[in-house]
């Protein structure tokens with residue numbers, strides 16, 4: 434983990450309020466595991482706390498990486514105004530990403546994402562595909578305007594999409610369609626998205642084979658403030674919990690209480 438400046442290569446709005454930001458810098462050489470995150474200092478003097486955003490793609494040859502984020506408040510709105518050549522102060526890469534060593538060529542991985550939980554699954558899909566793992570992706574979005582990266586994921590396997598209002602793909606929550614996987618039996622399940630989605634995933638699939646990426650509000654991002662704790666299964670005291678920024682953001686479903 435280092436703190437360094439990275440340069441904006443490009444910024445594109447790829448769906449409603451969803452931005453794809455490509456960054457360049459030596460920090461990319463430290464990136465590896467899918468779904469580690471960057472802790473970004475928002476330009477200007479107004480906002481003290483860094484904002485955590487997952488790494489969506491790593492291009493080591495070009496020393497570039499991609500983050501994809503939704504404008505939620507002041508911080509992400511300021512970041513969305515950056516253009517090529519601007520610089521960002523980044524701390525990272527932070528956290529433990531999705532493990533992939535336990536999967537071998539020919540095994541099956543199911544990727545499940547909700548909204549802005551989809552981006553961190555992209556680097557995962559890339560790395561699993563390179564290993565020869567079969568991939569099926571199931572993604573849920575609010576509506577057609579917010580759908581993104583369908584084609585990019587389709588390069589790695591089948592993509593099922595559902596929208597809350599039925600304006601694209603299947604109608605309803607993506608979690609309603611887990612029994613329509615056409616006989617695809619996952620050897621591991623990887624999910625990222627809102628808590629309701631993570632709860633449904635952990636109830637549906639074997640929790641020892643299911644990896645969930647959690648999002649908690651963060652302050653330090655490096656384990657010092659305990660601002661991001663989540664409940665540990667079978668914890669022995671109120672102080673026996675996990676810090677999402679250090680022990681996570683990815684946990685096996687059987688390790689945590691959602």
Ligand SMILES: Cc1cc2nc3c(=O)[nH]c(=O)nc-3n(C[C@H](O)[C@H](O)[C@H](O)COP(=O)(O)OP(=O)(O)OC[C@H]3O[C@@H](n4cnc5c(N)ncnc54)[C@H](O)[C@@H]3O)c2cc1C
Nearest residue numbers: 484485486487501502503505506507508509549648649650
């Ligand atoms: C490990 C990690 C990875 C993340 N990766 C991504 C990503 O790849 N793409 C992306 O769009 N977002 C991601 N987030 C969420 C992102 O950090 C917040 O949306 C962002 O910090 C909001 O900052 P802001 O100043 O724009 O909004 P603020 O003004 O700080 O908040 C605006 C709204 O967003 C909510 N919010 C703020 N932070 C979080 C959070 N951490 N989790 C849930 N809700 C939050 C607030 O409750 C409020 O309603 C990630 C969060 C974590 C912890």
Ligand code: FES
Nearest residue numbers: 652654656659678
């Ligand atoms: S954000 Fe400070 S311990 Fe996780």
